[in-house]
Amino acid sequence: MDRREAMLRELNLYPVWVRRNPVSTEGDAPVAKSALNAVPVEQAVPVEPAARAASVEPVEQVASVEAVEPVEQVTSVEPSFVSHSGTASPLSQDAGNAIEVQAPVVDLFASDFQFAAPGEAADNSLREFQLKNSGGLLGTTDWPELQQKVQGCTECKLRAECTQPVFGTGDPHARWLFVGEAPGAEEDELCEPFVGASGRLLDNMLLAIGLQRSEVYLANVIKCRPLDDRHPHVGEIAACLPYLKRQIGLLQPAVIVALGKTAASALLDTDATIASLRGIVHDYKGIPLVVTYHPAYLLRSPLEKARAWQDLCLAVQTMDGCTG
Template structure:
């Protein structure tokens, strides 16, 4: 029932409340909105507006620098060194004649002495001499000339030989000597020969002794004695008597270089030469 405004006023005057139904809101149909196509001008304006920056993705914390050592070496190509000429075997040396033996000594690289030598010191004298003198190692003068026992020591040796009627120069076999050293190369700064060096060079000396076939051998100096007699005894203990090397009589005496430093022992050396000469007279 719908009350008029006059009736509501009278009812309120009588103390009566007038209830009026509240109209429910009617659902409104959603209106269809027509979306117009954007005009070129609108597109241009939209492009001119800077876009909102995108939310920055969290960046990882910078890595702490790690101490670095030296850069690893880059491997280099390794080329095998050319094989060095092997030293001739003792059995091969034992079959050489004089020319081949001289060539073998000149080409020898069996030890490190070949790197510091000027030239090898082969030997000098008659190839079938009655006397064979064996010294120690070449010195500076021998290395330069290529001949054993030169310089002051060689001059003293020549005087000793001359006193016996012997020489290293041209002469008959009974008057000419053959001289060789245990080493064919000079050790640096004239140091003492090392055992390995003596062992490498010994086959050459053995072949020289076999080719000469002397009637007496005179070993001069400690290293010549050690090589030929395999003895470490001092010269003073070995001299004054006759030894043997492959059936050949051998006499031990001092080296001329030692006699230049110790002239008092020249008399002993002369006794040794006289002992060797007496062996030939027998």
């Protein structure tokens, strides 16, 4: 037994079948020479002794696959912050802020909620908060009064842990309202929502639909920063949500864009996933509401940026319908 045969047996690739007219190469000269004396393929026998040869049924010939004509390429209008090469657009020199169009992927967006331990949120329930503010107190407050109430709020422990409440920013008469989750460390320091990397990405998203930060209003469900930037508890959301609802009542925006699951769940009173809420124009007390991903999530999951652009297009179409 030669070395080649031993190797083939070790790999369970023996007996060897040879072609009628193999291509001869210098390295395989012995094999090519034996192939010249081989019988036709129809009657081919294994190289090893006939006593160990097993009969093999001929393999059915596979029909060749017809050439497929190339599919006509579909072009689409993309925002200026969409990047195919990974480089940032002129709107931002930060490549992380560029939206990259890629194939859709399975939505793995996890829940934004961390439920409080038993009894932790009992004193911060929405029912108790509303009882404390019965008689339409918030319903009659104007913008300056509402800001004062938020500044002095002690309905949950977040106020004692943060530097200052972040009421919101932008045009108080804006037709666009963008709602996020809660302030982060930079927002808490500067008293402005959506700053830092997520704020720059949001600014680029706004520019893509022809808007600037000064032309919209930005707010959060939670006005005070949760310690360590954790997701807010249910009781904290319940305590702060009436302030946001009063802001909406005073703003009367034409379209609301909920950024992230916390904002969508709070305003729509649902625990549905972002995937199931996207692509639909919801109704918040007569105001169209579109759900999309939070900019901070998009920075962690850049594959979802193309879907966020689709959501913005839906919001623009909705606004056009309101103004048209």
